[in-house]
Amino acid sequence: MSAVAATATELGPYAGLGHRFGVRCDHPGVAAYLEAAFATLADPAADSPPGWYALSGIDDRLDLTYDGEVLAEDASARRAVGMLTWHVNRCAIDSATADHVVVHAAALARDGHVLMLPAAMEAGKTTLAAGLIDRGWAYLSDEAAALTRDGRRVRAYPKPLSVDPGSQHLLDDWAPPVPADAPSSLRAGQWQVPATSRAGGRVVADGPLGGIVLPRYEQGAETRLTPLARAVTVARVATCVFAWQGPQLRWRFEALASAVRRSRCAELVVGDLDAACATIERWWEEGM
Amino acid sequence: MTGSSDTIDAAFVPQRRDDVAVEELDDELVVLDERTGRLHVLNPTATVVWQCLDGDADLATLAVELATAFGAEADAVRADLLTLARQLADDGLLVGFEPDSPEPGDDEPPDAPPRLLTPPPPT
Numbered sequence: 438m439s440a441v442a443a444t445a446t447e448l449g450p451y452a453g454l455g456h457r458f459g460v461r462c463d464h465p466g467v468a469a470y471l472e473a474a475f476a477t478l479a480d481p482a483a484d485s486p487p488g489w490y491a492l493s494g495i496d497d498r499l500d501l502t503y504d505g506e507v508l509a510e511d512a513s514a515r516r517a518v519g520m521l522t523w524h525v526n527r528c529a530i531d532s533a534t535a536d537h538v539v540v541h542a543a544a545l546a547r548d549g550h551v552l553m554l555p556a557a558m559e560a561g562k563t564t565l566a567a568g569l570i571d572r573g574w575a576y577l578s579d580e581a582a583a584l585t586r587d588g589r590r591v592r593a594y595p596k597p598l599s600v601d602p603g604s605q606h607l608l609d610d611w612a613p614p615v616p617a618d619a620p621s622s623l624r625a626g627q628w629q630v631p632a633t634s635r636a637g638g639r640v641v642a643d644g645p646l647g648g649i650v651l652p653r654y655e656q657g658a659e660t661r662l663t664p665l666a667r668a669v670t671v672a673r674v675a676t677c678v679f680a681w682q683g684p685q686l687r688w689r690f691e692a693l694a695s696a697v698r699r700s701r702c703a704e705l706v707v708g709d710l711d712a713a714c715a716t717i718e719r720w721w722e723e724g725m
Numbered sequence: 726m727t728g729s730s731d732t733i734d735a736a737f738v739p740q741r742r743d744d745v746a747v748e749e750l751d752d753e754l755v756v757l758d759e760r761t762g763r764l765h766v767l768n769p770t771a772t773v774v775w776q777c778l779d780g781d782a783d784l785a786t787l788a789v790e791l792a793t794a795f796g797a798e799a800d801a802v803r804a805d806l807l808t809l810a811r812q813l814a815d816d817g818l819l820v821g822f823e824p825d826s827p828e829p830g831d832d833e834p835p836d837a838p839p840r841l842l843t844p845p846p847p848t
Contacts, residue, residue: 668753672764682762687746690757690764694748 445493448472452480453525454539454583454594455532459485460521462492464499466619467514471521473613474629477576477595477640478525488528490521497620515622522599522629529594530581534680537583537592538692541677544577544591545569548725550647551591552717553582553700555677561654561707564604567611567630568714575641576632581679584646586688588695595640597629607710611635646696648724649674650717651704658708662716670702727823730814735788735803739810740780740820758817761824765816771809780820784810 446468449459457480462468471492491502499517501509509520533539542555543562552574556562563579570576577593584591600608605628613630615623632638651665651673665673671694675681678689701724707713733739746757754767754775767775777787788803795802810819817824 666753666766667750668755668766671748671750671755672766675764686757686759686762690746690755691748694750694755698750 445491446472448475450480450483450486451475451478451525452483453478453529453532453596454537454581454592456488456525456528457483457486458488458490458503458525458528460490460492464492464494464514464620466616467492467499467518467623469616470613470619470623470629471518473634474518474522474597474631476631477597477633490524492517492521497622513622514620515626518623518629519627522596526580526596529596530679533581533583533592533594535685536586538586538588538689538696539679540582540584540674541580541679542582542674543579544582544593545574546577546641546644547574547721548647549644551577551582551644552648552650552721553591553646554650554652555582555674556652557677559601559654561604561652563598563600564607564654564710565652565707565713565717567598567600567608568710569717570598570632570635570638572714572718573637575639577641577644584692584696586692588692588697589645589699590643591646592643593641595632597631600628600630602626646700648701648721649697649703650720652707652713653704654707656708658706660706660708660712660716662703662705662720665702665704667697667700667702670700671697673704728814728821730811730822733784733807733811733814735785735807736783737810738780738783739778739787739813741775741778741813742818742820745818756818758824761817763816763824765818770805774806774809775813778810778813778819 445461445463447461448471451458460471488504493500497513498511499514501517501520508524509517530539540555542553543566544551544553554562554565566579576595579598580596581594582591600611611630613628632640649670748755752769754772756765784806788799788806792799792802813819814822815825
């Protein structure tokens, strides 16, 4: 494994929930790609971060470590960046579970309140978040919404939106620019796109929870939103809560119930992205 | 001692477990069994029944009381009570009963890590 060269670019400091980190990268093209992708996690007021990722290599072969722990060796840039973003996600979520209810959810804000979109993998959270950002909603996350212990507020984890290949045809103008000197493998696979790269795209740090919509993508289905009883919503959202086990379970349950109690709740079958966004907006405006 | 819900009949005296966490939302209850992490949603009718399951009265007596209170047919109420009591017993929410084990692949064991994060990219 090669060491990061002395000429490495230092990126950061960054903060994802409680995970504070920097990135050292000696590949100029990959460094430029990451600097753009992680823009919304930048924490310029912070001191030197406690943890450092190191990316080192040439052409399209890179090693990735975190504080000396090897995360990927001799990997393509696409895989190394994918592993880096996965590790950042995992650490960010782990950093918040002690004092938040961390829900696997996208979160956006409008009118001073937060809409949470809890769902399992592949349910279309990122795609919906992207569609709503393009309609002027502020961004909190496409992956994790951290509810405070009193259930009143949602804290943002504004990672770059991770657009899977299966959704890219719906968001073709979201393709991030790849620096000319970046490895070719970064032009394929999952896109990492900061919300602020979009016209009017903006991030909010937190906000009071106003609504919960559980989305589910169904190919070819008619898009429809159905109000959901709050008790059922608690049970459904709980399946999306990280660390739903152990001695911390009771306060997480109480915080989740408190959050749901003050929210409007619905489930959404998504057959068409534009229709889904319009449906959410109508429902949101009815409740304001 | 753990019982089988098959043994529950009108003479059964049900007692809700008091070591579960309960939240009421819009006349419905969500009951958390902290041993398993499972949540159980009780509709408004089941919520009323749950609050009556204090270990003092058998199902036949409860059926008469609830039928009187709600102006319903006692036999129908007794049948519904039996069904609900057996379900609550199967869910491990009554004293003396353990929850049914999930079918393989039907649920996560209580100590399984959440499978929520996208797995790391393949090699």
